[in-house]
Amino acid sequence: xxSGKMSDQYKExxxxxxxxxxxxxxxxxxxxxxxxxxxxxxxxxxxLAQAEDPTIxxxxxxxxxxxxxxxxxxxxxxMEEGFYRFELPGQKMHFHLYCRICGKVxxxxxxxxxxxxxxxxxxxxxxxxLPQTLEIAAVCDECHRNFPENNIAxxxxxxxxxxxxxxxxxxxxxxxxxx
Amino acid sequence: xxSGKMSDQYKExxxxxxxxxxxxxxxxxxxxxxxxxxxxxxxxxxxLAQAEDPTIxxxxxxxxxxxxxxxxxxxxxxMEEGFYRFELPGQKMHFHLYCRICGKVxxxxxxxxxxxxxxxxxxxxxxxxLPQTLEIAAVCDECHRNFPENNIAxxxxxxxxxxxxxxxxxxxxxxxxxx
DNA sequence: GTTCTTGCAAACCTTTTGCAAGCAC
DNA sequence: GTGCTTGCAAAAGGTTTGCAAGAAC
Numbered sequence: 001x002x003s004g005k006m007s008d009q010y011k012e013x014x015x016x017x018x019x020x021x022x023x024x025x026x027x028x029x030x031x032x033x034x035x036x037x038x039x040x041x042x043x044x045x046x047x048l049a050q051a052e053d054p055t056i057x058x059x060x061x062x063x064x065x066x067x068x069x070x071x072x073x074x075x076x077x078x079m080e081e082g083f084y085r086f087e088l089p090g091q092k093m094h095f096h097l098y099c100r101i102c103g104k105v106x107x108x109x110x111x112x113x114x115x116x117x118x119x120x121x122x123x124x125x126x127x128x129x130l131p132q133t134l135e136i137a138a139v140c141d142e143c144h145r146n147f148p149e150n151n152i153a154x155x156x157x158x159x160x161x162x163x164x165x166x167x168x169x170x171x172x173x174x175x176x177x178x179x
Numbered sequence: 180x181x182s183g184k185m186s187d188q189y190k191e192x193x194x195x196x197x198x199x200x201x202x203x204x205x206x207x208x209x210x211x212x213x214x215x216x217x218x219x220x221x222x223x224x225x226x227l228a229q230a231e232d233p234t235i236x237x238x239x240x241x242x243x244x245x246x247x248x249x250x251x252x253x254x255x256x257x258m259e260e261g262f263y264r265f266e267l268p269g270q271k272m273h274f275h276l277y278c279r280i281c282g283k284v285x286x287x288x289x290x291x292x293x294x295x296x297x298x299x300x301x302x303x304x305x306x307x308x309l310p311q312t313l314e315i316a317a318v319c320d321e322c323h324r325n326f327p328e329n330n331i332a333x334x335x336x337x338x339x340x341x342x343x344x345x346x347x348x349x350x351x352x353x354x355x356x357x358x
Numbered sequence: 359g360t361t362c363t364t365g366c367a368a369a370c371c372t373t374t375t376g377c378a379a380g381c382a383c
Numbered sequence: 384g385t386g387c388t389t390g391c392a393a394a395a396g397g398t399t400t401g402c403a404a405g406a407a408c
Binding site for chain 4 (some may be wrong): 020021022023042043058059062063066083084
């Protein structure tokens with residue numbers, strides 16, 4: 001089946017770069033591929049992977065996802081939930097539009113046209129295009145109508161709107177600041 | 180000066196919705212406005228605000244930023260660093276293009292044209308447009324040339340590429356999952 | 359046999375929260 | 384005076400890491 005092919009591709013990529021093929025990595029990759037429509041989080045991945053091998057540890061999930069990410073084999077999707085979700089690159093782009101006030105998310109129309117536009121933008125900068133999910137913030141009509149009259153946040157406020165921010169372990173690398 | 184006007188606007192917005200004007204909130208708002216080109220993080224904000232009033236606590240920064248965010252007065256920018264940065268809405272959009280492999284970030288050209296395109300997309304969905312920074316992932320030419328031959332990540336890999344993921348306190352609300 | 363990987367548990371770090379004191383109105 | 388806000392310190396919770404045991408090659 002399709003996912004067999006896909007996962008072979010991933011495994012070859014790993015091998016080619018000198019990484020070992022462990023059963024854990026196989027399971028995680030397969031899980032990622034079989035659930036590629038779902039934007040799995042680390043926790044989703046853990047549950048799915050542990051259904052196949054309950055001994056897989058969370059650290060292995062993180063390390064594998066990190067590895068695939070660094071190899072360019074996995075995209076991060078930020079839903080402003082306080083953690084990332086994943087998607088395989090090399091598929092169609094998706095466009096999410098979410099309301100800054102109430103948090104509602106919709107899938108935008110005409111993704112193919114929009115993808116072509118983004119691709120053009122990227123290539124104009126001499127970068128190589130990578131299909132991904134783009135999240136655009138806006139205000140839905142309902143919230144816009146109710147807006148300045150209503151007190152939309154009963155104090156004490158928290159949660160950065162609907163999203164949350166991120167903590168993480170010891171930093172290193174990173175993409176530099178500003179500019 | 181300009182920032183005086185801006186901050187009056189913010190203060191009025193707070194008052195109008197029944198929130199109190201404290202000296203801490205004033206400082207944080209002023210700092211945000213005076214550094215609006217810089218995409219400050221909570222830590223940047225803390226340093227800047229504490230230069231004016233060393234007793235301001237980090238919790239107040241978070242609570243204020245949360246409040247402004249819920250009121251639609253502040254946008255979150257995710258640089259995949261493991262925490263958010265902030266920007267004031269109501270300004271020009273910015274477009275960042277970053278390399279998925281090496282993490283390099285560039286500012287894209289023709290932001291005005293691109294902004295018009297995004298505005299059109301948003302309004303086609305009957306949402307109200309909000310200027311913001313959009314981050315687009317891609318692969319830079321250099322990394323693309325070096326790509327499959329090089330082992331770009333010496334094991335053990337970590338850091339989700341160059342970015343990091345997020346942890347957070349107790350959740351609540353949220354934007355739902357998938358779909 | 360050597361070197362990379364894993365699992366566990368502890369460490370990290372950002373963000374949130376409980377609570378008593380303080381301040382805005 | 385009432386009740387929102389603040390600061391502190393502790394808790395929360397996602398992610399990373401040190402290390403010894405195990406697996407891939």
